[in-house]
Amino acid sequence: PLINTLEEAGYEAYFVGGSVRDVLLKRRIHDVDIATSAYPEEVKAIFEKTVDIGIEHGTVLVLAEDSQYEITTFRTEDVYVDYRRPSGVTFVRCLEEDLLRRDFTINAFALAEDGQIIDKFDGLTDLENKLIRAVGVADERFNEDALRIMRALRFSASLDFDIEEKTFEAMKVHAPLLEKISIERSFIELDKLLTSDYWRKGLRNFIDSKAYNHLTGLVGKEAQLENVLKNIKSDYFWFTTSEQAWAYLLINLEVENCKDFLKKWNVSNEFTKKVTNIYEAYKIALERVWEVKDLYKYGFDAFMYAEGLLEAEERDIDTSLLPQLTMKLPIKSKSELNINGQVLMNHFNRKGGIWIGQIISEVEELVVNGQLENNQDAILEYVE
Ligand code: CTP
Secondary structure: OHHHHHHHOOOOEEEEOHHHHHHHOOOOOOOOEEEEOOOHHHHHHHOOOEEEEEHHHOEEEEEEOOEEEEEEEOEEEOOEEOOOEEOOEEEOOOHHHHHHOOOEHHHOOEEOOOOOEEOOOOHHHHHHOOEEOEOOOHHHHHHHOOHHHHHHHHHHHHHOOEEOHHHHHHHHHHHHHHHHOOHHHHHHHHHHHHOOOOHHHHHHHHHHHOHHHHOOOOOOOHHHHHHHHHOOOOOOOOOOOHHHHHHHHHHHOOOOOHHHHHHHOOOOHHHHHHHHHHHHHHHHHHHHHHHHHHHHHOOOOHHHHHHHHHHHHHOOOOHHHHHHHHHHOOOOOOOOOOOOHHHHHHHHHHHOOOOHHHHHHHHHHHHHOOOOOOOHHHHHHHHO
């Protein structure tokens, strides 16, 4: 309806950005961005309730139908400064010019109210081939904004996309620019990468791009980063929380002091505390992992065991039972299931420990028979 309203007032308006990409990929969408030929003052004159959230960039927040939408005027960007931001923007009436400034072809679609897709850079072909490709000249895109290097890596992890060759080469060339932008922004992208479904692919690309060599604390840590991948034997392992991902990363990076490391990355004290707790539990679990060595063979590694320890502690469960319990699991086949320590402990708690083996057998049978998808969400939904 907002697009209609803008059109009725004589302007052009489209959905743009990541939400169009996600609609085309049938993924869940979060923020909906609208781009329009109307200038900010004109947008404000059309809608009753608006908030200026970045009017100098052309963005007005419109409150309508119990929701809020960012409406941004078509714009081109002036010269970039700091390898991160343009020195200013120029509002334009033409959609095409707006799409030209965007980072990747899959992020440069516009979707009209009637469902028509405007695809200036052959993004639909890239979507089909699962490729991340820079719009126009890749070197220019990364030179304008170095964070895009981290964004490309993160999208490869969240979408299971490869990075197109020329784009990847340009990322390698411009990786040193990451040193010039704030570490907090790189943290956010790396964090999203690690907690994505295809984090292995993202991390592989992160290592291969050598981007890590330009981030504090990761310089020269190629072998350690490789260990992050090697030490998790199951292909079906996801980090359930950011804290878990970072604890695992820091263990593998052989970081002695989590606090010092995370301080350099400007993360909050609360986050640091949580990461440190998991890190410590993991160390204990590594010492005790021989007790669950049979499970270890099947891909349940010490990290999951550590999660169990933490969960048990939180719920005041006697942890001395954990090894015995985990040993009882009747894993007969080698099919690896997406069940992590947390799920294990949830059921240990709920059912007194006796039924976990049965639940796992049941889930395993369904997966083997193709009646249940072998992914974390599906299994969790079934088990819950
Ligand atoms: N964009 C860009 N360069 C950036 C950041 C954003 O060109 N460094 C453009 C892209 O067209 C992007 C849009 O702005 O799609 C919106 O950016 P943002 O909301 O940060 O990311 P999304 O692509 O929407 O991805 P997601 O919301 O899934 O993180």
